[in-house]
Amino acid sequence: MDDRSKSAERPASPGVDRALTVLECLVEADEELTLTALAKVTNIPLATCASIVYTLEQRGYASRRVVGRSHFWRPTLRLYGLASQLVRDTDLSRVATGEMRALADRLGMPVHMGVLDGHSVVYVAKAATPGFVQFDTYSGKIAPFNLTALGRAIAAYLDPDELDPLLSKLTPGRGPNAPKGGKKAFRALLETVREQGYAVEQEEEQAEISCVAAPFFGIDGSVAGALGVTGFARDLTPDQMRVAAAGLVDLTTEVSRRLGCPPESLPSVVPVS
Template sequence: MKLNRTTQRTVEILKLISRSPEGATLDDLCEKLDLPKTSAYDIVTTLAEMGMINVKRGQKQNYTIGLMSYRIGVNYTNNLNFIGTIEPILKAFAKEVGKTIFFGVPSDHHVVYICKFEPENPIITTATVGSRNPMYCTSLGKVILAYSDEEKREQMIGRIKFTPFTERTIKDRDQLLQELEEVKERGYAFDAREMEEHMQCVGAPIFDRGGNVLGAISMSTLYKPAEDYVALGNMISEKAMEVSRLLGYLGKI
């Protein structure tokens, strides 16, 4: 079977960019894939226009994977077996606690919402399936960062630009690292009204059979001073461990 050369090159470019957290320049692509510069430029220009890659402009244009690629990946992920495994558990959990439950996975230095499970009378949340938010101010993102291996965590944190969404948003790297230590000590993370003034979330990590952090689940609720968020944290942590065991996780060796 004869393969289309331009399509092959396009896929190779996307794969290379997806493996480059810091991004790739046109020179990087041409050198590593042995491509003519004019051909590579035409392809990346088209990919950028379609939202498949992002362009960071500077002395040299830098390319990172784009939101449209993430969304295509999300559609694929929704068909994976593990989604079918965890879906009924998290759906029942949302009904049990009467709060919205999210499952999210890392994508660069953001978290992408893969699944959303709502109770009978859900609160209105801005997060939707396929959308993404920064890791440093979401409970999902914080636990993913806290439980990722050191090299991967440093790569993700290195790309973060700390933007304040509320007065409670984490402001810098040192503050984030301190909080990540606390997250690992207690086993769950808070979004303490850091993304939205009226919303409080608590999240816990999901591990795969190899003990690697696969993603995280979170519980979202309107902020109430009388709410016992430590109890909610323990609850989400227990449910996350239940889901992890279903996926083959046996605990840290």
């Protein structure tokens, strides 16, 4: 949980900021929290924290379990319902449904579309492949931006004032190739992404899973999201990675065109061979 007391900027509405902090804390917690624990973690006065969770309960965003004199709080799925509705209503998820399906069938691997939300990537669409083995990816999934090819592809084309705050949110990976460098190493990685036009992630977020992704751009020429392919590391060999990258770059160029991005605003990259 972020230490909001150290923030250099005073929020426009301290009350809303505190309410969101409590809600985020409940969602991110691994277990139910007592009111005292919640106030301590969020650094919000106990009485204020109580008012917030009672309001969240009245609105259906939190519930409590009473054990003796202790009340244990947890979030409800109402927030998920709002997020799911937002994902369903996102036009981006329908921009290239057919082409995503065709690429997934050609590669034999699922194709995803993701957008940046804060320091996380949100999956807004997926073209799955048939078969018994399915990856734990779905519309609405959230992942750290720096540990996914989708997030790296987007981050590489952010303006400095958008990228700089994210660099303090680098999440450690759990895979055997988890990156050990800090901000400087990640900036160098993003430079490579810009040079080749696509991003890769190889067993960094988790073991045996790799991915490759390319960015697409909106009507104002700014990066709007990314399309990526996920597969087992043993299947995404260097040759297959290049094939997937070439297909993704072609597809993201078309998606950018459909979103109204002027051709001259697209980045100039070396063609994937």
